[in-house]
Amino acid sequence: MSKITGAQMIIKCLKEEGVDVAFGYPGGKVIPLYDALFDSDIRHILVRHEQCAAHAADGYARATGKTGVCIATSGPGATNLVTGIANANMDSIPIVAITGQVERSQIGTDAFQEADITGIVTPVTKHTYLVKDIKELPVAIKQAFLIASTGRPGPVLIDIPVDIQTELIDENIKVDINLTGYKPTVKGHLKQIKDAAKKIARSKKPVIFSGGGVIISGASEILQEFARTARIPVITSLMGKGSFPETDPLSLGMAGMHGTKYANLAFTECDLIIAVGVRFDDRITGKLSEFAPGAEVIHIDIDPAEIGKNIKVLIPIVGDAKTILTDLKEEYDKCIEKKETQDREEWLARVKKLKEDFPLTYDRKSNKIKPAYVVEKIYELTGGDAIICTEVGQNQMWAAQFYKYTKPRTLISSGGLGTMGFGLPASIGAKVGRPDKTVIDIAGDGSIQMVSQEFATAVSNKINIKVMLLNNGYLGMVRQWQEFFWNKRYSNTCIKESVDFVKLIEAYGGVGLRVTKKEEVEDAIKKALSIDNVVLVDFHVDCEENVYPMVAPGASISNMLESV
Amino acid sequence: MNHIISVLVENKAGVLAKISGLFSRRGYNIESLAVGPTDDERISRITLVVDADERSVEQIIKQLYKLINVIKIQKLEPSNIVERELVLIKVNADSKTRGEIVEIVNVFRANIVDVAKKTLIIEITGSSQKVKALQDLLRPFGILELVRTGKIACTRGSKY
Structure with missing residues (x-):
């Protein structure tokens, strides 16, 4: 039975999760971890401030779809991560943050560079671990990666006391990652999907509202297939940009406070919103009571807590966007075969007109750099x-x-x-x-x-x-x-x-x-x-250039300020 | 309106903090809270009473489910449960008033668990209404301390 240190175990577990790069900053309570890192082939990018380690891990995760990893020491190192962790949490980005902690015997004594980091980040993480027994260390790391990257992704923090990093553990310890309370729904409810397909087929003026969830789920292709088959215009949130090509005639770009006027008007005039992986944030909806007054809503999201949180939903479908859209397209194709679908050419013409009438623009003739x-x-x-x-x-x-x-x-x-x-x-x-x-x-x-x-x-x-x-x-x-x-x-x-x-x-x-x-x-x-x-x-650039169009805070999105 | 939510959680350090923190940051109030291990010591049950409208309770339950250590949540229907709360009341009682208090206690099938020269401690279990009724009757004697466990509840019948 060969023994390795806790720090070496961390590296071993990270390798098993396919981690090849970490962003971080060393300090007193992660010296053992950095010593083990020194011998490993994990690339470590030394940032100059821990907040940026979290942001870099976040950017890495967004660009690659993999889980980003950041490392910081106890106390101020850990608290410096907080903004980056909160940022990843709000945008559902999978990162695993590893922090050093003071020795177990010192926890709770206000020791030098001690901070209750799991307590501090609990409201802005998907989950946290404070490892108090070395046997829990590999379990925590394995679970952390699973939790961060599945379901609705998000940041997970693992706080590891320095004396655990130096303690010895059996290299081949058996790891059981049974998570009784964690079973994200992937497959959507088939009856709901059938109802949704029929509802869409009967709609004269539908829009698809695509968000960050589509990108996370890898549902972009199937979303495009569905939108083009069903001939439905697509609006995105900021997070949903890239989920549907903005060069496509069906694209209405981004809605909301600084969205396109035509997207906001399409929301206002539509009779059905097929929302996928969005959370109807206030920057999108503007004044809630006047948002999309004529629309019923089909809401597809992996997080049941998002459904009905901000707006009333007619057909909720909980699950993975890609899986659900695949099923939905299949059901919708049946509606097409049975010739149950509405003709939408009038609506598409209307949307096209809106795009022509209210393009995004700025003073192109100006000599200043706009x-x-x-x-x-x-x-x-x-x-x-x-x-x-x-x-x-x-x-x-x-x-x-x-x-x-x-x-x-x-x-x-x-x-x-x-x-x-x-x-x-x-x-x-x-x-x-x-x-x-x-x-x-x-x-x-x-x-x-x-x-x-x-x-x-x-x-x-x-x-x-x-x-x-x-x-x-x-x-x-x-x-x-x-x-x-x-x-x-x-x-x-x-x-x-x-x-x-x-x-x-x-x-x-x-x-x-x-x-x-x-x-x-x-x-x-x-x-x-x-x-x-x-x-x-x-x-x-031109100093006092403004962003137009704009929905004033608290106003209806149908009412946009425009440049004169 | 008050709702009783029964939550099964993994019995681990920090879980209660995660749950109570969720309530405060989402702006919900906890009326009462009772925690203890179940028959399986790896699992604890938290019984929460919250004052919120129907829609908020839905949202609370959904948010609770997102916590990794939460295993199961039940919203208990008041019509189909047995609910209990245990309350200890320390009340003024001298030789003149003691008899009267004992009578009241007997009517409520409560127990006297401590007798001193000038005070009694009364233990009562039951529904909130029952506790409140006793409390009202004892108040004129002077309630010195009142300690309650928070409500616990179980659904009736074989369903669990």
């Missing part, structure tokens, strides 16, 4: 084939509006939590997971300064991401709200000339390009894409 122009150029010059990460705020909305997403896992954005500073570390994680892809962080000058230390991570590990900085000298989204709703009192939102971003990236060993004229935009993007290094392009 942020939307930069995003459009990025789309053109990458052929729409890049992985786009975003920060949060105006940059995020422009990146969502003016780049056309055609494949799943090509937009990586903090949807639920809205975490500024997510994009840079997420792009690092995405590039590590997909080195074959061009990975771009469309950033704002506010967000990027929350995490700019991560340029060091990118440069030193040769993770050649491209940061396209839409620099307007403002915390732009808050400034926009102040302009619209707070009488232009720009309290603490002007950050003009606070930093020379070209020098900053150069200081880290990357390449910086500054663009102050519209005619330089295209060349700068081309150059950035061709340089084999981390590149930041500092676009000095």
Whole structure:
């Protein structure tokens, strides 16, 4: 019987789960783990702040579909992970966070660098473990990966006291991962699916509403087949971007606060919403009582708690999106055979008209660099084939509006939590997971300064991401709200000339390009894409450009503010 | 409206905190809570009384199910259960009032479990209404302390 240390057991278990990369930061209570990591072939990316380890693991998970792993020490190391964990939780992203903890005998004594991290993150995780017996260690790790990646995915944290990391354990200990209380429903209820198919067949004005769940489940292809067969227009949430090609005539893009006007109007006019893997967040629905007044709802989701949480649902179907859509298409095909389906050409013509009447637009003739122009150029010059990460705020909305997403896992954005500073570390994680892809962080000058230390991570590990900085000298989204709703009192939102971003990236060993004229935009993007290094392009965009259209907070989505 | 929810959970450290935390962060109030191991010591039963409307209770149950350590949840229908709560009441009682209190206690089939010069401790089990009725009758004597276990309940018949 050969014995290994707890730390070696952690590595062994991670290997068994197929982990080949982890993002982290060492500290006193994970030294044994880092010592074991030193001998292993798991690639460890040393970040410069633990929050970014969690974000990078998150970006890695979103780009690859695999579970991301991050590591931090006890106390402040662990608490620094919290924002990243909460972010992953809101967007249902599978990550496993491993934290060191003080010795078992010290727990509860306010020891140096002690924090009750399982207590702190319980509200923002799918599950947590505090390992108090080394025999539980391999069980906890195995269960953590299972829980994180199945059902509705989410973050799981495993807190491991340092003395467990050094204790010896039988290398071949038998691991029983029986989870009595955890059985996610995969297959949808067949009767409900049949009812749904019939309901859809009878609908004259249906829309499909596709969310992040479609991407997580890998249901994008079957969703497209179904939408095209049934001739139903598709609206997405921000998280659902990429689940249906935005170049397709049936695509209505994203709905909601900064969605397309035609998507919002289609919601308002439709008679049936087939919602898949969405949670009807307030940024989508606007004023709930006026959302889609004429529509009945079929709601497909793997999490029963999402069904009926925000809006009334006629036909709930709990289960995996891909499995259910496959069954639903089969049932719907029977309706087609029996000629029970409604003709929808009138509705499709109406939707087409809405698209023509209310396109997303900006002042294309302006001599200033419009942020939307930069995003459009990025789309053109990458052929729409890049992985786009975003920060949060105006940059995020422009990146969502003016780049056309055609494949799943090509937009990586903090949807639920809205975490500024997510994009840079997420792009690092995405590039590590997909080195074959061009990975771009469309950033704002506010967000990027929350995490700019991560340029060091990118440069030193040769993770050649491209940061396209839409620099307007403002915390732009808050400034926009102040302009619209707070009488232009720009309290603490002007950050003009606070930093020379070209020098900053150069200081880290990357390449910086500054663009102050519209005619330089295209060349700068081309150059950035061709340089084999981390590149930041500092676009000095029109300072007070706003994101349009916009639904005022608390207003109905049928009522959008538009640029004049 | 009050609802009784019976939750079977894995008997592990931190599980109760996960459940009570869920209630506070989703904005629901717990009226009472009773916890203890079942016949199988690996499993505990938590009996919760919550004050919420029908829709909120649905949502509470769905959210509870998402907790990994939760095994089974039952919403108990008041018409088809036996419910009990155990309450200890310390009440003022001197030689003049003791007799009267003992009479009341007997009517309620409650027990006197401690007698001192100036106080009695009364133990009563039963429904909330019964406990409240006794409480009302004892109040004029001066209730010094009242301790309750929280409600526990079991469905009637062979169903479980």
